[in-house]
Amino acid sequence: MLTDQVASRLHEHLARVYGETVAGETTPRLVAMLEDFARRHPQLASADRALFDETDVVLITYGDQVREPGRPPLETLRDFLTDHLGRTVSGVHLLPHYPSTSDDGFAVSDFGAVDPGLGDWGDVRGLASDFRLMLDAVINHTSASHPWFVRWLCGDPGYADFYLEVDPSTDLSSVTRPRTSPLLTPTWADRWVWTTFSADQVDLNYTNPDVLLAVTEVLLGYVAQGASRLRLDAVGFLWKRPGTSCIHLPETHEIIRLWRTVMDAVAPGTLLITETNVPHRENVTYFGSGTDEAHLVYQFALPPLTLATFHAGDATRLREWAATLETPSPETTFFTFLASHDGIGLRPVEGILDPDEVARLCADVTARGGRISYRAQPDGTRSPYELNSVYLDALGLAGEVEPNVDRFVAAHSILLSLAGVPAVYFQSLFGSRNWAEGADHAGRDRVINRQRFARTTLEAQLADPNSLRRQVLDRLLARIATRTREPAFHPGAAQSVVDGGAGSFAVQRTPQAGESSVVCVHDVSGRAGRFRARPADRLPARGRLVDLCDGSEHGVEADGTVDVDLPAYGVRWLRTT
Numbered sequence: 408m409l410t411d412q413v414a415s416r417l418h419e420h421l422a423r424v425y426g427e428t429v430a431g432e433t434t435p436r437l438v439a440m441l442e443d444f445a446r447r448h449p450q451l452a453s454a455d456r457a458l459f460d461e462t463d464v465v466l467i468t469y470g471d472q473v474r475e476p477g478r479p480p481l482e483t484l485r486d487f488l489t490d491h492l493g494r495t496v497s498g499v500h501l502l503p504h505y506p507s508t509s510d511d512g513f514a515v516s517d518f519g520a521v522d523p524g525l526g527d528w529g530d531v532r533g534l535a536s537d538f539r540l541m542l543d544a545v546i547n548h549t550s551a552s553h554p555w556f557v558r559w560l561c562g563d564p565g566y567a568d569f570y571l572e573v574d575p576s577t578d579l580s581s582v583t584r585p586r587t588s589p590l591l592t593p594t595w596a597d598r599w600v601w602t603t604f605s606a607d608q609v610d611l612n613y614t615n616p617d618v619l620l621a622v623t624e625v626l627l628g629y630v631a632q633g634a635s636r637l638r639l640d641a642v643g644f645l646w647k648r649p650g651t652s653c654i655h656l657p658e659t660h661e662i663i664r665l666w667r668t669v670m671d672a673v674a675p676g677t678l679l680i681t682e683t684n685v686p687h688r689e690n691v692t693y694f695g696s697g698t699d700e701a702h703l704v705y706q707f708a709l710p711p712l713t714l715a716t717f718h719a720g721d722a723t724r725l726r727e728w729a730a731t732l733e734t735p736s737p738e739t740t741f742f743t744f745l746a747s748h749d750g751i752g753l754r755p756v757e758g759i760l761d762p763d764e765v766a767r768l769c770a771d772v773t774a775r776g777g778r779i780s781y782r783a784q785p786d787g788t789r790s791p792y793e794l795n796s797v798y799l800d801a802l803g804l805a806g807e808v809e810p811n812v813d814r815f816v817a818a819h820s821i822l823l824s825l826a827g828v829p830a831v832y833f834q835s836l837f838g839s840r841n842w843a844e845g846a847d848h849a850g851r852d853r854v855i856n857r858q859r860f861a862r863t864t865l866e867a868q869l870a871d872p873n874s875l876r877r878q879v880l881d882r883l884l885a886r887i888a889t890r891t892r893e894p895a896f897h898p899g900a901a902q903s904v905v906d907g908g909a910g911s912f913a914v915q916r917t918p919q920a921g922e923s924s925v926v927c928v929h930d931v932s933g934r935a936g937r938f939r940a941r942p943a944d945r946l947p948a949r950g951r952l953v954d955l956c957d958g959s960e961h962g963v964e965a966d967g968t969v970d971v972d973l974p975a976y977g978v979r980w981l982r983t984t
C-alpha cells in the first residue's frame with residue numbers, strides 16, 4: 408500500500424499539471440497502478456541501492472554493437488563485455504532496444520517489447536544482472552507505426568488525444584528546434600501532427616493524462632526488467648504550448664517530479680537521468696531542488712569544451728567553466744561523457760564559447776573528416792547543432808595523419824577526474840575511427856560514429872598488441888580501473904579547480920570521510936613542461952605524493968605547492984601517501 412503522503416504528493420503533481428478536477432480522477436488510477444506494481448515487485452520497494460559511487464563507470468552501447476552468427480546480439484554483447492572489460496566497467500547504457508522504425512531505435516513502435524532482432528527480455532535481464540543497467544525511455548514521441556498512433560489515426564476514441572493535432576496556420580515560430588525537419592507533419596485527412604524530431608517520430612500529447620499514465624506504466628515496466636537507471640530521452644520537449652519556446656515548460660518539470668515521486672515510492676534507488684541537449688544553464692534546471700527531479704543530468708558542455716581545449720592547447724575556458732560547477736544535493740550529480748551515439752552537441756556551449764570559437768571547432772572537426780548536423784532557427788536560417796565524428800578523430804589536430812592516443816587518453820582522464828558518473832561510448836573505448844562509408848551509405852551523417860562490428864573482426868584487431876584499438880582499450884581501461892579504486896573519485900567528493908596555467912587542466916578531488924584528496928593534472932598543450940600550483944585544499948607540507956597512474960613519487964613544498972614534471976599530454980593523478 409502506498410502511504411497517504413505519497414498519494415497526496417501524486418495528487419499535488421497531477422493538480423499542478425491538469426488542475427484539481429482531472430487530478431481527482433487520475434490520482435486513484437495512478438495509485439492503483441503503483442500498488443499493483445509494488446505487490447508484484449516487493450523486492451524493489453525495499454531495495455537498499457546506493458545511488459552512485461566511485462565504481463560507477465558506464466559504457467554507452469547499442470544492443471547489436473557486436474554480432475556473431477546464430478546468437479542474439481544482446482547475448483553476444485553481454486559475453487563480449489565480460490570477456491573484454493571484466494568488471495572494470497560497472498554500468499551499461501543500452502541504447503533503445505525496442506522495435507523501432509528509424510533513428511537507430513529512437514522511433515519506438517512498441518515500448519514493451521525487445522526488438523526480436525536483438526534478443527528478448529531475458530537477455531536484457533542478463534545484462535542487468537552483470538551491470539547497473541540504464542535503459543532508454545524514449546517518451547517524448549513514438550514511431551508513426553506505433554499502435555497508439557495507428558489507433559489515433561483510425562479515430563479510436565481510446566486514443567483520441569494521444570497525439571497533438573495542430574492547425575498548420577498556427578504561429579509556431581517561437582518553438583525551439585533541434586532539427587531542420589518540419590515541425591508539423593501532415594497525415595491523411597489533412598490532420599497535421601507535431602513532430603519535433605522527424606516525420607516518423609510523432610510527439611505524444613501529455614495534456615492527456617491517459618498518456619502520462621500509459622508512459623508511467625512503460626517506465627515501471629523497464630524497472631521491472633532490471634533497469635536501475637532511466638534515461639529520459641529528449642525530455643525537455645515533453646509539454647508544448649504554442650506561442651512559447653515549447654521547451655522546459657513548468658509542466659515538463661512537474662511531470663519529472665511526478666516520476667521521481669513514483670520511483671522513490673515503489674523502486675527507490677532508481678535513478679532518473681534527463682537528456683536535454685541544451686545550453687548548460689538550462690540543462691542544470693533539471694536537478695530541481697536536488698531531491699525532487701533528476702538524480703543525474705547529462706553534462707553536455709564537457710564534450711565540446713574538452714575538444715576546444717585540446718584544439719587550442721589552452722585550458723582557460725574549461726577551467727573557468729569547471730570552477731562554476733555545482734550540484735544541489737548529495738543525491739545529484741552529472742552524467743559526464745565525451746562522446747555518445749549522437750554528435751558532439753554545440754548548443755551546450757552557448758554562452759561559454761564565443762561564436763568564433765564554435766566556428767573554429769566546426770572547421771577543425773570537418774577538416775578531420777567529421778560532419779555537421781544543423782537545426783532550424785526561428786528566422787528560417789539554420790545553425791550548427793552537432794559535430795558528427797568519433798571523438799578520436801575529432802581530437803586530431805591539423806596536419807596529423809594518425810590519431811594521437813596520448814591526447815585521447817588525456818581527454819578521457821579529464822572526464823574520469825571530474826565529479827559525476829562518467830560514461831564512455833563504445834566507439835571511444837574500442838578506438839574506432841570515423842565510419843564515413845557507413846554514413847554515406849545510410850545517407851545520414853550521424854552514422855559516422857555508429858559502426859557495428861562482427862565479433863570475429865573486432866577481436867582479430869584487438870588481438871594485435873600494436874593495433875590502435877588494443878592500445879586505446881588497454882590505456883582507457885587502466886585509467887578507469889584507477890578511478891574506481893579511489894574514494895576521491897566518488898561523484899559526491901568535493902571538486903576544486905587548480906590553476907597551473909593555460910597549458911594544463913587540474914582539479915583536486917577531496918572525499919568527505921577524511922580520506923586523502925587527489926590532485927589530477929592533465930597537459931592539454933602537447934608540450935612537455937612543469938606543473939606548479941598550490942591546491943586550495945592544503946596538502947601536508949613537505950608530504951609525499953604518489954602518482955596513481957605510474958606509481959612515481961613527488962614532493963610537496965613547505966607551503967603546499969605541487970611542482971611536478973608533466974610530459975606532453977601527460978596525466979598525473981597525485982594522492983598523498
Ligand code: GLC
Pocket residue numbers: 510513545604640641682684748749
Ligand atoms: C535524443 C537521442 C537522439 C534522438 C533524439 C530523439 O537526443 O539521443 O539520438 O535522435 O533524442 O529521440
